[in-house]
Amino acid sequence: MSMVGVFLWIFHFSDTDRYMGKYTVVLIQSVVVYMDFKTYDVIMYLVFVLVNLVNLLSQVHYLNCIRVLLLHPIINGAHSAISLQTRNVFIKYTATNLTKVKIVLNTYVTMFSEYCQEKFEVEPVTVVHSDGCTSIYPDPSITNMKVDLSNISGSIGVSLPEQEVPFLLEFIHLLKKMQLQTEESLSQSGKYNIIVSIPPTRSDILHPHDVMEGVAITYGYNNIPKSKPKCLTKGGRQPLNKFSDKIRAETQLAGYLKALTWILCSHEENFSMLKQVDLGNAISVANPCSSEFQVVRNSLMSGLLKTLKHNKDHAKPIKIFEVGDVVIIDESNDVGAANNRRLAALYCNVYSGFEEIMGLVERIMTIMGSLKLHLKLTEFFPNRQCSISFKVKKIGNFGIVHPEVLSEFKIQDPCSFLEIDIPSVL
Known part of the structure; x- marks a missing residue:
C-alpha cells in the first residue's frame, strides 16, 4: 500500500468512527507535506502540536489521556536504516511503566554499545517532562547489594568452615563467573560479608536470594551434599x-x-x-x-x-x-x-x-x-x-x-x- 493510501485509510477510519468522526477536519489540517528535492517523493507526516493535543485527547472517549504524545515512525525505510556508514544511532522507547522501560533501555543500550567504534560509548539524553522536571537517560548506574556469607551457605546447604577467608574467596570467584563483581567486607560482629555490584544488564537480581541462586548454579547443584530434612512436615490444605x-x-x-x-x-x-x-x-x-x-x-x-x-x-x-x-x-x-x-x-x-x-x-x-x-x-x-x-x-x-x-x-x-x-x- 502506498503512503497516500495509508493516510486515506486513516482519514476514512476517522471519518466513519463514531468518536473520531468530528475530528477528521483536525486530522486533515494537521498533515504536513514535505518534498524531498533529491527524489521528489512526497512524504506525509501527521504532526500534532502538544498544546492543542491536550484539548483534543481530553474530549475523545477512548483516548482519555492528557500530556501524552507519541509519534510512531510512520516510514520505516532506507532513510532510517543502519548501515556500515552509520555513525550515530538514536534509541527511543515508549511505555506506560517507567521501571520496565528503563530496564529495556539499559539492556538494549549496553548490548548495542559493545559494537561502537569506541566500546561502550553512550551519549545520554536529557528528557524534559511536562511538569518541568528533567531526567537523564539511560541510567547505567551500578547498584551495590550487601549479602551475608552465612546466609548464602546456609540456603544452599554448604557448611561454612571455620576458616571463612578461603570460603569467601571461592564465593567471590563463583560470582565472577556469573559476571558479578564482588568485594569482601567485615561486619561489626566479625562476620564476613560480600558486596555485590549489580550492573544495569542484570535487572533480574532483586534480592540476596538471587545472588544465592547464582552461587548455587556456578557451584553446581550436583556438588551440593545431599542431606535428610531436619524436620518432617505433612502436606495438607490450608x-x-x-x-x-x-x-x-x-x-x-x-x-x-x-x-x-x-x-x-x-x-x-x-x-x-x-x-x-x-x-x-x-x-x-x-x-x-x-x-x-x-x-x-x-x-x-x-x-x-x-x-x-x-x-x-x-x-x-x-x-x-x-x-x-x-x-x-x-x-x-x-x-x-x-x-x-x-x-x-x-x-x-x-x-x-x-x-x-x-x-x-x-x-x-x-x-x-x-x-x-x-x-x-x-x-x-x-x-x-x-x-x-x-x-x-x-x-x-x-x-x-x-x-x-x-x-x-x-x-x-x-x-x-x-x-x-x-x-x-x-
Whole structure:
C-alpha cells in the first residue's frame, strides 16, 4: 500500500468512527507535506502540536489521556536504516511503566554499545517532562547489594568452615563467573560479608536470594551434599481454604448460586455508589487500563450488585453469593496490604427478603455462638440492618440494601445483603 493510501485509510477510519468522526477536519489540517528535492517523493507526516493535543485527547472517549504524545515512525525505510556508514544511532522507547522501560533501555543500550567504534560509548539524553522536571537517560548506574556469607551457605546447604577467608574467596570467584563483581567486607560482629555490584544488564537480581541462586548454579547443584530434612512436615490444605469450601457448600445448600467477580473495581463503585466516603483505606491502581479497574475492592457488595444488574431479568427470587478476597491496608505487612477472605450473599425479590438473609446467617452461625447487634450503616436501609459478632468481635453485617444504592446500579427490586469476615471465626 502506498503512503497516500495509508493516510486515506486513516482519514476514512476517522471519518466513519463514531468518536473520531468530528475530528477528521483536525486530522486533515494537521498533515504536513514535505518534498524531498533529491527524489521528489512526497512524504506525509501527521504532526500534532502538544498544546492543542491536550484539548483534543481530553474530549475523545477512548483516548482519555492528557500530556501524552507519541509519534510512531510512520516510514520505516532506507532513510532510517543502519548501515556500515552509520555513525550515530538514536534509541527511543515508549511505555506506560517507567521501571520496565528503563530496564529495556539499559539492556538494549549496553548490548548495542559493545559494537561502537569506541566500546561502550553512550551519549545520554536529557528528557524534559511536562511538569518541568528533567531526567537523564539511560541510567547505567551500578547498584551495590550487601549479602551475608552465612546466609548464602546456609540456603544452599554448604557448611561454612571455620576458616571463612578461603570460603569467601571461592564465593567471590563463583560470582565472577556469573559476571558479578564482588568485594569482601567485615561486619561489626566479625562476620564476613560480600558486596555485590549489580550492573544495569542484570535487572533480574532483586534480592540476596538471587545472588544465592547464582552461587548455587556456578557451584553446581550436583556438588551440593545431599542431606535428610531436619524436620518432617505433612502436606495438607490450608485451614482458611478448607473452611471457605465448607461455607460455600452450606450456602449452596441454602439455594444460592455462586458468583465470581473481579477483585478490581472503579472508584465510584467502591465508594460513592455504595454511599461510602473515601477515607483513604482503598488501594489505588497506578495507570489503570480501564476506568472499571481503578481500585482494589474492600467489599464484595459492589461486585454482587453488578452481577445482579446484568441478570435482573431472570426469574425471581435471585439468590447469589461469593466467597472471595478483599484487600485492606495493613502497615504491619511488608507490602503494606493484606488479603481478607469474606462471604457475601445477595437476595433479590419483589420483597426485601430480610428474613431469607437472616435464615442464611443463622445457618452459618449456628455452632459459632454469635451475637447480633444493631448498627447504622449508610449502604443499608435504616432500622433494617444488623451486625454479626463472634466471641465479642464484630465479623460482619447484613440488612436491606438502601434504595439509593440500588438506583445507582439500576436495580428496581428490593434486595438484602450479607457480608461476613471468614478468618475472624477460625
